[in-house]
Amino acid sequence: MSDLLRLATAGSVDDGKSTLVGRLLYDTKSVLADTLDAVQRASADRGLTTPDLSLLVDGLRSEREQGITIDVAYRYFATPRRTFVLADTPGHVQYTRNTVTGASTAQLAVLLVDARRGVVEQTRRHAAVLALLGVPRLVLAVNKVDLVGYDEVVFARIAKEFAAHASALGFAEDSVVSIPVSALVGDNVVDRSASTPWYSGPTLLEHLESVPVEPDPHDAPFRFPVQYVIRPRTAEHPDYRGYAGQVAAGTVRVGDEVTVLPGGSRTTVTGIDTADGPLAEAAAGRSVTLLLAHDLDVSRGDLIAAGDAPEVVDEFTATLCWLAEKPLAPGARVLVKHGTRTVQAIVTELLSRFDEQALASTGAPDALRLNDIGQVRVRTAEPVPVDDYTRDRRTGAFLVIDAGDGGTLAAGLVGAPLPEPDAPRAQAGGVALADGRALVSPGP
Amino acid sequence: MTLALDALDRLESEAVHIFREVAGEFDRPVILFSGGKDSTLLLHLAVKAFWPAPVPFPLLHVDTGHNFDEVIRFRDEVVARHGLRLEVARVQDYLDDGRLAERPDGTRNPLQTVPLLDAITANRFDAVFGGGRRDEERARAKERIFSLRNAFGQWEPRRQRPELWNLYNGRHRAGEHVRVFPLSNWTELDVWRYIARERVELPPIYYAHRREVYLRDGMWLARGPWGGPREGEELLEKTVRYRTVGDGSCTGAVESEAADIDAVIAEVAASRLTERGATRADDRLSEAAMEDRKREGYF
Numbered sequence: 001m002s003d004l005l006r007l008a009t010a011g012s013v014d015d016g017k018s019t020l021v022g023r024l025l026y027d028t029k030s031v032l033a034d035t036l037d038a039v040q041r042a043s044a045d046r047g048l049t050t051p052d053l054s055l056l057v058d059g060l061r062s063e064r065e066q067g068i069t070i071d072v073a074y075r076y077f078a079t080p081r082r083t084f085v086l087a088d089t090p091g092h093v094q095y096t097r098n099t100v101t102g103a104s105t106a107q108l109a110v111l112l113v114d115a116r117r118g119v120v121e122q123t124r125r126h127a128a129v130l131a132l133l134g135v136p137r138l139v140l141a142v143n144k145v146d147l148v149g150y151d152e153v154v155f156a157r158i159a160k161e162f163a164a165h166a167s168a169l170g171f172a173e174d175s176v177v178s179i180p181v182s183a184l185v186g187d188n189v190v191d192r193s194a195s196t197p198w199y200s201g202p203t204l205l206e207h208l209e210s211v212p213v214e215p216d217p218h219d220a221p222f223r224f225p226v227q228y229v230i231r232p233r234t235a236e237h238p239d240y241r242g243y244a245g246q247v248a249a250g251t252v253r254v255g256d257e258v259t260v261l262p263g264g265s266r267t268t269v270t271g272i273d274t275a276d277g278p279l280a281e282a283a284a285g286r287s288v289t290l291l292l293a294h295d296l297d298v299s300r301g302d303l304i305a306a307g308d309a310p311e312v313v314d315e316f317t318a319t320l321c322w323l324a325e326k327p328l329a330p331g332a333r334v335l336v337k338h339g340t341r342t343v344q345a346i347v348t349e350l351l352s353r354f355d356e357q358a359l360a361s362t363g364a365p366d367a368l369r370l371n372d373i374g375q376v377r378v379r380t381a382e383p384v385p386v387d388d389y390t391r392d393r394r395t396g397a398f399l400v401i402d403a404g405d406g407g408t409l410a411a412g413l414v415g416a417p418l419p420e421p422d423a424p425r426a427q428a429g430g431v432a433l434a435d436g437r438a439l440v441s442p443g444p
Numbered sequence: 445m446t447l448a449l450d451a452l453d454r455l456e457s458e459a460v461h462i463f464r465e466v467a468g469e470f471d472r473p474v475i476l477f478s479g480g481k482d483s484t485l486l487l488h489l490a491v492k493a494f495w496p497a498p499v500p501f502p503l504l505h506v507d508t509g510h511n512f513d514e515v516i517r518f519r520d521e522v523v524a525r526h527g528l529r530l531e532v533a534r535v536q537d538y539l540d541d542g543r544l545a546e547r548p549d550g551t552r553n554p555l556q557t558v559p560l561l562d563a564i565t566a567n568r569f570d571a572v573f574g575g576g577r578r579d580e581e582r583a584r585a586k587e588r589i590f591s592l593r594n595a596f597g598q599w600e601p602r603r604q605r606p607e608l609w610n611l612y613n614g615r616h617r618a619g620e621h622v623r624v625f626p627l628s629n630w631t632e633l634d635v636w637r638y639i640a641r642e643r644v645e646l647p648p649i650y651y652a653h654r655r656e657v658y659l660r661d662g663m664w665l666a667r668g669p670w671g672g673p674r675e676g677e678e679l680l681e682k683t684v685r686y687r688t689v690g691d692g693s694c695t696g697a698v699e700s701e702a703a704d705i706d707a708v709i710a711e712v713a714a715s716r717l718t719e720r721g722a723t724r725a726d727d728r729l730s731e732a733a734m735e736d737r738k739r740e741g742y743f
Contacts, residue, residue, distance in 0.1 A: 073586045074578045074585055076579050097606055098606075101608060105609060227468050228464040232496050237497075244464050244494075285449050335615075337613065397609045405615075405617065406613070406616055406617060408606055408608070
């Protein structure tokens with residue numbers, strides 16, 4: 001079992017995410033005495049009689065003033081069974097942006113709902129974003145169960161509705177778990193609640209400690225974006241020329257035949273170096289330096305690949321999560337950072353937009369605006385070797401960057417078709433569907 | 445060696461990846477280096493990232509003038525051993541010519557910001573590596589690995605770039621720079637476990653030793669050129685060690701018998717106090733002390 005789980009939180013504002021994260025830290029004894037003292041003092045100053053656990057995580061001045069979370073924060077805690085890296089994301093206005101940021105590296109997402117309100121539009125939108133980004137596992141934390149009298153029927157209805165929605169988004173049945181919790185009181189977060197005798201599943205922490213983590217796929221085709229050429233030119237290493245990078249996918253062994261893209265020249269790996277000595281093989285996640293048999297022209301931005309090599313293209317379709325205030329219009333000139341290569345690009349066409357009300361894709365929009373998700377066609381000034389995002393989360397991902405001020409405009413996913421119209425939810429009944437909107441089939 | 449990476453392997457690989465991204469994308473990076481444990485670890489990782497070539501960056505120390513002799517000695521030894529260039533920006537120079545004034549509480553930590561920003565401007569550094577970790581403090585928990593600073597060196601938490609996958613955006617305009625934190629995802633315990641695994645040498649004051657100290661605001665401060673003990677503060681000899689090393693006027697020692705690395709790891713694992721809460725007076729100034737200093741351009 002992996003000793004590390006990377007997770008992200010998601011959910012609407014005031015669903016209690018910060019309190020849940022604070023509770024998780026507090027009940028796992030991950031909060032040290034001086035930090036707790038500070039929170040107790042600050043809570044007392046605000047006239048509260050019990051410590052406000054959200055103050056453990058809302059670290060910025062304006063967050064504490066307004067009682068909201070403004071930006072993603074990263075938390076670290078450990079139990080004897082596992083180490084956790086938690087991206088604590090805000091649910092406020094810039095929801096998609098923050099959910100995308102937190103979820104891009106997550107192996108599991110905890111989605112919160114308020115038991116009094118159940119699955120709301122934002123829950124469905126967040127689940128769709130998590131599905132799009134390829135987060136493998138979901139937990140629906142049905143929070144504030146104390147405020148619905150610990151009613152089993154309420155919980156069961158929410159869990160069932162969410163399961164149907166997640167299934168429609170493509171999540172496997174065993175990858176989604178619903179847990180009734182109260183972050184404020186501490187029910188079923190770390191300690192089992194006496195108030196939910198009807199619930200026999202794990203507490204949130206028990207689930208996080210035992211959920212299987214998909215290992216890095218060692219048997220996937222090998223992918224290695226070249227970061228930096230190491231040429232010491234020292235007396236000791238006069239002719240050394242190594243290609244430094246991190247294995248993005250798969251495994252490389254000495255003797256493997258590889259292709260250098262986008263050029264396409266073929267050669268053999270003669271050595272895998274690290275500062276601690278040479279390796280016979282290296283797998284996804286490890287930073288190494290490759291030595292190649294031929295003296296090829298290989299530089300930063302190239303991709304060394306083996307097996308089923310990615311296609312080298314100068315035009316491709318992709319889904320963009322638009323993260324900037326400035327809207328995207330067709331024909332926009334941008335920079336695309338894919339792996340270690342940054343190229344000029346034009347977004348030639350906006351093909352479709354994900355309709356947040358209908359939870360399905362619609363026809364071509366005139367622009368993508370802040371938090372919009374849409375499928376586009378991209379043309380690049382130089383050919384790039386891309387994999388489909390659904391096949392490889394690392395070599396299928398790219399950033400869209402503003403060529404003027406350098407800001408990050410969008411998260412890009414090569415291919416990655418938008419969610420299909422949400423048929424099972426419509427059948428479930430009792431759920432408000434934004435009627436009057438035509439469900440248009442997804443773009444190409 | 446097995447294919448699977450353990451937690452420390454992953455942290456090392458991530459830091460190495462970050463160093464190489466900066467080397468590939470920036471013109472004039474620099475590593476902030478004080479001789480403390482986090483910056484010593486940074487340098488150790490940088491050496492590994494570029495082996496067998498030398499580290500392609502110079503070092504910069506912002507010297508408050510309130511140093512522990514052992515740390516400065518260690519700093520100079522390490523710099524000489526790796527054949528690196530060390531720039532030193534001195535707070536004392538700014539006090540001497542009146543550009544900065546000594547604070548009433550005597551601490552010089554907040555005074556580092558101006559010499560730091562001047563050194564960045566004068567050397568046209570465009571990427572500045574720091575040893576900051578997100579587990580240190582709530583405002584630091586919000587920090588990106590690549591953190592854009594404006595022409596005034598300011599951190600604007602509301603305007604941070606989203607950081608997606610492990611694709612780091614280092615674009616910046618003339619005058620702006622990027623603070624880079626390769627140790628973002630490390631905890632204090634990770635740092636010590638890695639130091640033990642890699643046998644990284646540290647200044648001796650991180651291990652238990654006898655020292656003359658006096659109690660101020662609940663912290664054991666060492667006798668030194670920063671003015672102490674004051675009247676009514678009694679000098680006592682105690683067995684202590686340091687968990688962090690910064691400006692001597694506001695960095696406290698902890699009473700400890702942990703004389704070697706295994707004992708330190710056991711002590712850190714069992715501690716009920718955070719590193720900064722235990723020994724850093726500058727973070728106690730207000731609920732948002734770190735955030736306020738970061739907004740001004742502090743690291």
